[in-house]
Amino acid sequence: xxxFNETLYDSVSQEFRIDKMYFESKxxxxxxxxxHNAMLGRVMTLDGVVQTTEADEFIYxxxxxxxxxxxxxxxxxxLIIGGGDGGMLREVLxxxxxxxxxxxxxxxxxxxxxEYLPNHSAGAYDDPRLNLVISxxxxxxxxxxxxxxxIISDSTDPIGPGEVLFTDSFYxxxxxxxxxxxxxxxxxxxxxxxxxxxxxxFKRMGSQFKDMSFYVAPIPTYYGGFMTxxxxxxxECARKLGVDIxxxxxxxxxxxxxxxxxxxxxxxxxxxxxxxxxxxEVK
Ligand code: SAM
Numbered sequence: 001x002x003x004f005n006e007t008l009y010d011s012v013s014q015e016f017r018i019d020k021m022y023f024e025s026k027x028x029x030x031x032x033x034x035x036h037n038a039m040l041g042r043v044m045t046l047d048g049v050v051q052t053t054e055a056d057e058f059i060y061x062x063x064x065x066x067x068x069x070x071x072x073x074x075x076x077x078x079l080i081i082g083g084g085d086g087g088m089l090r091e092v093l094x095x096x097x098x099x100x101x102x103x104x105x106x107x108x109x110x111x112x113x114x115e116y117l118p119n120h121s122a123g124a125y126d127d128p129r130l131n132l133v134i135s136x137x138x139x140x141x142x143x144x145x146x147x148x149x150x151i152i153s154d155s156t157d158p159i160g161p162g163e164v165l166f167t168d169s170f171y172x173x174x175x176x177x178x179x180x181x182x183x184x185x186x187x188x189x190x191x192x193x194x195x196x197x198x199x200x201x202f203k204r205m206g207s208q209f210k211d212m213s214f215y216v217a218p219i220p221t222y223y224g225g226f227m228t229x230x231x232x233x234x235x236e237c238a239r240k241l242g243v244d245i246x247x248x249x250x251x252x253x254x255x256x257x258x259x260x261x262x263x264x265x266x267x268x269x270x271x272x273x274x275x276x277x278x279x280x281e282v283k
Contacts, residue, residue, distance in 0.1 A: 006050055009193055014223050016043060022116040027108035029161050034116040042117050044085055047160055054119060056220045057087050062260040063217045064229055065091035068150045068183040070249045071238045075149040081137035081165060083154035084109030086121025093127050094255045101131045103140040105161050138164040141173040149179050153186035168204045175208040181235035190224035191275050199282045201230045210234040215268040239269055
């Protein structure tokens with residue numbers, strides 16, 4: 001029986017049974033696998049790290065897309081960095097927005113996800129509102145003069161090609177691409193095991209925004225409890241909106257979700273004390 005072992009940290013790993021292998025190859029940037037697991041559905045890994053599974057992707061994608069977009073309230077233009085599996089694009093396009101640019105470094109991830117993980121993008125790559133750019137997200141934010149209302153960094157972890165997306169320069173250049181009171185949200189690891197990641201992001205991204213914080217959601221295959229999403233904006237009210245306003249906006253948006261709802265949105269900014277303490281250490 002074939003198994004995939006994800007060695008997360010020196011002394012901890014998790015294992016998935018491979019019931020059917022759909023794709024395994026080295027792309028120009030990373031080692032990509034897409035396989036089937038009886039309990040999780042199709043699973044995508046990059047460089048030995050689980051990126052997304054059909055069973056629990058909705059939690060991650062709904063929370064990263066709908067929290068900043070509904071908190072902003074008037075989003076017309078969204079920038080997604082990474083997100084090659086297409087799940088983020090699918091959720092972002094549920095909103096009545098004019099335009100999405102997605103900047104993904106690895107064309108093979110997009111192509112193979114469309115072929116072997118089709119429920120993630122669910123046709124989103126054919127949407128006329130999309131401009132798909134195959135490039136390093138860092139180069140894009142440095143060179144573009146375009147502006148966006150929300151930027152979502154749906155990146156790999158800060159090793160390999162994703163490393164640049166966690167640097168001071170990236171946050172500084174991304175901020176320049178935001179319209180006034182725009183919001184930036186980034187995936188920021190599992191703080192139970194990756195305390196240094198929230199501390200580093202808090203300092204680096206926090207130096208760019210008047211309001212810097214995190215929100216949380218538990219995604220079962222990102223082992224270790226809550227995942228944190230970094231939140232940066234100059235609009236100090238956006239994070240504190242009441243459930244009533246969020247209810248109004250969500251109702252007007254008029255689509256169904258499986259994890260996101262306005263009460264979860266509001267509550268997700270309440271941080272567990274071990275996260276608060278970790279941030280206090282670097283304040
Ligand atoms: N949800 C996932 C997670 O947190 O594990 C992330 C999924 S998505 C597949 C991550 C994507 O980021 C990958 O497709 C990868 O190719 C892309 N990526 C990594 N570094 C990048 C960079 N510098 N610029 C643009 N995309 C990048």
